[in-house]
Amino acid sequence: SLAGLDLLSEIKRLKEERNAVILAHYYQKPELQDLADFVGDSLDLSRKAAATDADVIAFCGVRFMAETAKILSPDKTVILPDMDAGCSLEDSCPPDQFAAFRAAHPDHIALTYINCSAEVKALSDIIVTSSSADVILSQIPLDQKIIFGPDRHLGGYLARRTGRDMLLWPGICIVHQAFSETELLKLKAQYPDAPVAAHPECPPHIVDHADLVGSTRAILDFAVASPAEVILVATEPHIIHQMEKAAPHKTFIGVPGGDGNCNCNMCPYMALNTLEKLYVSLRDLEPRIELAPDLMDKARLPLERMLEMAG
């Protein structure tokens, strides 16, 4: 039983004992963010995982992020507190169907969002995150044909902004898909001076109202730097924890999903990780990311291209 255990000090003790580093995404519960050695967006978390000299990476995020850490640091033990922490974008892109899509477009390169399985990465030419997509796309010749998956909203946003014609895989994130334009318009009417920051996984009817469209890190930086008193946040609301820490005098309001009365703006996969599960995973070094070495070798190439091209 975990009753009576001082989880925080046990986690800290195990972390030292294992020579582990704790990496956390901004969508994790506040107590996990506060325990982490580093909190970041997908790109920054990949960079940290590639550069760490720890023996164990305890990844508080979703499975594709922990797999990326393992692929970039194959000699490390990578643990994920709950192995069921998946991602709806990954689910929307089965590798066999993606392989058929690629095969149907042999003159296209596959530019692929990091929110996908290791198998789909292995079928791709270059991986991007929302913070690196712009700079990577700008380095690809204009006459190069591109297929982009799995997020059709990020792909569509990039295509609209750059005027480039990209073939889009029809995937969506169930969390960002759920933001309600009606609720956003109500908040804008209530706080006319509040800027809106949105993640590019949101559909156009949300992104079109945004003053800033960017990755979680870009949204955080914008919200903290903004001179406004109130900021409307159209991404998973656990990131507001970092905003409140950095700018405690300001008000950050998460845009609701659905009819405004559900928790559907929260990521159900990210929510699976808890302090208790982190403790158990550090104690047992399970659940652990295990991937076939040849799969990791294939998936590493497009990830390394991302890290090089992102600068």
Ligand code: 13P
């Ligand atoms: P970021 O790279 O912006 O952190 O996005 C990760 C993610 O899963 C957004 O839903």
Ligand code: SF4
């Ligand atoms: Fe995946 Fe969406 Fe959750 Fe991000 S918020 S991990 S894209 S389901």
